[in-house]
Amino acid sequence: MEGAYSYSITRYVHDLQTGEFINVGVVVALCHEPRVAAKFTMDYRRVKGAFPGLDVEVFLARMRRLQACFDAIDAARCSELRAREGGSIEALIHSVLPVEDSALHWSPVSTGVCGSLPVLIEVFYRRLIARHELPFRH
Numbered sequence: 001m002e003g004a005y006s007y008s009i010t011r012y013v014h015d016l017q018t019g020e021f022i023n024v025g026v027v028v029a030l031c032h033e034p035r036v037a038a039k040f041t042m043d044y045r046r047v048k049g050a051f052p053g054l055d056v057e058v059f060l061a062r063m064r065r066l067q068a069c070f071d072a073i074d075a076a077r078c079s080e081l082r083a084r085e086g087g088s089i090e091a092l093i094h095s096v097l098p099v100e101d102s103a104l105h106w107s108p109v110s111t112g113v114c115g116s117l118p119v120l121i122e123v124f125y126r127r128l129i130a131r132h133e134l135p136f137r138h
Contacts (some may be wrong), residue, residue, distance in 0.1 A: 003032035005120060006089040009107040009128055010040065010066070010097075012059070014051035021105070022047050023132070024063065026124045027070060029089040030117055034078035036092060037121040038070035043133050062104065069096045 010025035024047065025040035040063040041047075048054045073081070078092070085091030089109055097104060114120060 003030060004111060004113050005030050005117075006109050006111045007120075007124055008089055008093055008109050011105045011107060012047055012051075013103055013105050014047075014054065020050070022050055023107075023129050024104075025066065026121065026128055027089065027093050028117060028120045028124060029078075029092055031087070031111075034075045034082060035117050036070065036073050036078055036089075037117050038067065039121050039125040039129075040067045041129055041133065046133050066097065066104075 005028055007026055007028040009023050010027070011021040012024045013019065013021045025038060027036065027038040029036040042060065042063055044054065044056050044059050047059060048056060073092075073096075081092055081095055085095060090106075093106055097106070099106075
């Protein structure tokens with residue numbers, strides 16, 4: 001079923017003064033039904049390459065925690081959050097990761113019209129995050 005969706009990119013900002021960032025995840029929400037999907041990188045190599053001071057264990061723990069939190073949002077919780085906080089994806093993502101002075105920030109929200117949520121999350125993840133990751137060397 002086609003319908004409207006909105007999405008936001010999760011950005012890792014190592015130094016708030018410089019504002020330099022790397023995309024590390026994406027969250028997509030359907031507008032016509034209470035469904036949300038998210039995907040976060042577990043490959044720290046690109047982030048560590050850009051920001052050598054990265055604490056890899058802390059970074060990976062944050063990525064796993066975010067993935068688990070978004071995976072736990074079922075249709076009932078999504079509906080509840082939308083009823084309480086409003087229908088915007090901003091309210092949904094800020095219920096998981098509030099705006100703060102941490103290293104993780106959200107991009108401005110973008111919207112579109114397309115097909116299924118599983119396809120959308122994979123397309124956005126590949127286009128916005130995975131295509132820039134370093135290839136594994138054997």
